[in-house]
Amino acid sequence: MPTITRTIEIIKGNFSLGIFSIGLITSIDFANMEILPKAFITEDGLLFGPDNEPPPEISQYHKVEFSVPNHNPSGEWLLGEFSKMLMRNFTTEIFEAVKSHCKETNKVKVFQSQSWYPFASTLRNCLAHNHVFRFTERQKKYLPAQWHDKIITLDMEGQPANWGLYDWWDGMKLWEEMYQFASSLE
Numbered sequence: 001m002p003t004i005t006r007t008i009e010i011i012k013g014n015f016s017l018g019i020f021s022i023g024l025i026t027s028i029d030f031a032n033m034e035i036l037p038k039a040f041i042t043e044d045g046l047l048f049g050p051d052n053e054p055p056p057e058i059s060q061y062h063k064v065e066f067s068v069p070n071h072n073p074s075g076e077w078l079l080g081e082f083s084k085m086l087m088r089n090f091t092t093e094i095f096e097a098v099k100s101h102c103k104e105t106n107k108v109k110v111f112q113s114q115s116w117y118p119f120a121s122t123l124r125n126c127l128a129h130n131h132v133f134r135f136t137e138r139q140k141k142y143l144p145a146q147w148h149d150k151i152i153t154l155d156m157e158g159q160p161a162n163w164g165l166y167d168w169w170d171g172m173k174l175w176e177e178m179y180q181f182a183s184s185l186e
Helices: 004-026 030-035 076-104 108-112 117-128 168-185
Strands: 038-042 043-050 061-064 144-147 148-151
Touching: 004 076, 004 168, 076 108, 076 117, 076 168, 117 144, 117 148
Parallel strands: none
Antiparallel strands: 038 043, 038 061, 144 148
């Protein structure tokens, strides 16, 4: 079983793949989608190729359709949704990995005493619940939750999180702080 720091490094590696994917996505000509490889989900895994159908020996499959909503043929909307998914997974996975480790090692109080904890906990809940702030009574006790120059306040209830509050740079800074904390536990 990997150490907590190794687990967090793996999460960062997955996030990095997502970042590189954004670079690839931005180079797609959404008006010329037919030139992209075709993708299929089969019992044996993923299959990519130039044809509209998988080889005849594969009888059961799901064809992955790359579609862009009619209201946004440029793909900006899709890229924004992919970015939100990436930030949600990155942030929640790091938080949950550290939280789980702290539960296993009886360090929950130490975890909750970190300066970033109120912000990270509240943000994690927002990102995990459709990117909208919904505060529990317990979370309200932490508000306002400040981390560096970022602040989450009670009047944000029902509001979506936005890139002004938490962006790519902030995600990496929070990763660094959680990583440093996790390193101190080993």
